[in-house]
Amino acid sequence: MPAFLTETFTVTSDTALSSRTSDSGHTWTLHPNTSSGSILVDASTDTARATTTAASIYYSSATPTNADYDTQADLVVKTVAGITGVCARLSTSATTYYTLLYYQTNGRWEIYKAVSGTSTLLGFSSQTLTDGASYTFRLECIGTAIKAYVGGTQVISVTDSSVTAAGRPGVVTQLVSATDTTGMHLDNLSATDVGGGGTTYTSTLTGAVTLAGTAVKRTGRLLTGAPTLAGTVSRQTARALAGTLTLAGTLAKQTARVLSGALTPSGTLSTALVKLLDLAGTVTSGGTMTRQISRVLAGVVSITGGIARLTTRALSGSVTSGGAAVGEEIGDLPAFDYPLSLDLNGPRRVSLSQGRKVELG
């Protein structure tokens, strides 16, 4: 995805950041809640630096497509001093944002969230910076996944849902009044939409998804909506699915770790791997299920075709198969008195852990 904000801070004379137009044609505005702040674009270094120790937060006029984007910059270290960083999801009115900054006092990169003026440290990673060196750092916000990268390496990863509006990308400085030879400067700033395009990557999805085409690889980590897939899904990973997953086509590989809704594929699960760690809903297949792994099953599995291999570690629901069940295995039944019923027309083999007991009617 191309950057929607690019800024090299290239100027022919010293320019207040608030008077600067970025390379991508966007302006900078001093946040109203840091009215004492001041950042200068230095013509001798083509970098941005603080000219006051007061907190300075500027937001760009560049508008992201949605709340999933990253903000990246180079930290040009003349001398290690104060606080310098970038912001994302920055409100233009409230003191609300995520920021990744380097804090000289602590000698570390830190991610903070600010919500209506209340700041909270989310995470940090120590690094000793060297005078004269430059460090590329990036704040990535995708859904509730907030991450920090330094030199291309992820150093902080944290989940937070406090700031969801797209806001704006921005910059922040504090506790340092830099010169062209001192302090920590910013250069090569950019902001890029992430998560869009031909491949859908959704960290947290609260709505419904409808795919008419083919999903080569789809990852919905936390899915509370109801996705409907009319095409073929060659690989589907939903770690936590609270909604209903409806498939009209073939599901080649399906992994749902936590499924509290219903999984209803009307097509064939010919090579399907369904790994359902916690299933409270219903799985109904109109076709054949060649391999089904459900680790903790509290719901109902109903297969009109055969089951080539079924592994269920802890089953408190029921399994009904209209066809043969070959190589069926049930292990690790928990030590609870779950109601359990099996109704399989084909051959069966039940493996039980030591000390477990099962009565087949």
Add this chain to the structure above:
Amino acid sequence: VAKRYYLSKVITVDGPFGPERRAKVLTQSGVRAGVQLLHPSGAWALVILDATNHVSLIADLDNRDLPDLSLDIKWNAMGSVAQRRLEHTLAHFGIPTSVFTEPTLVDAYRDVIDRIGQLAEPTFTTNNFDVS
């Protein structure tokens, strides 16, 4: 240097942007990197941190390290000692031990951490809670 999960008391400190709540264990020396998840009640914070020496951190009774086990280890394979220790740690911070069994019995240690975190942040996952 080793990473370990902790539950910690939450204290108020002076941060660069003013007073803020922070897991006490992250304010102590020797912590090279860490992330925290504060429960909205302020009663506890879930933390993963990287420290050169965990002994001094564990010595503070406001910090309780969680069993230093692979997240992929099965619950049934953890052993009763680790399970009882987890129960006591959770009880110390007022966290219900029902996280082990509700809505279903946890499969692996990872699920225990996930469920603790989800008490504070519904979208929490250990896959997105890390430092390096």
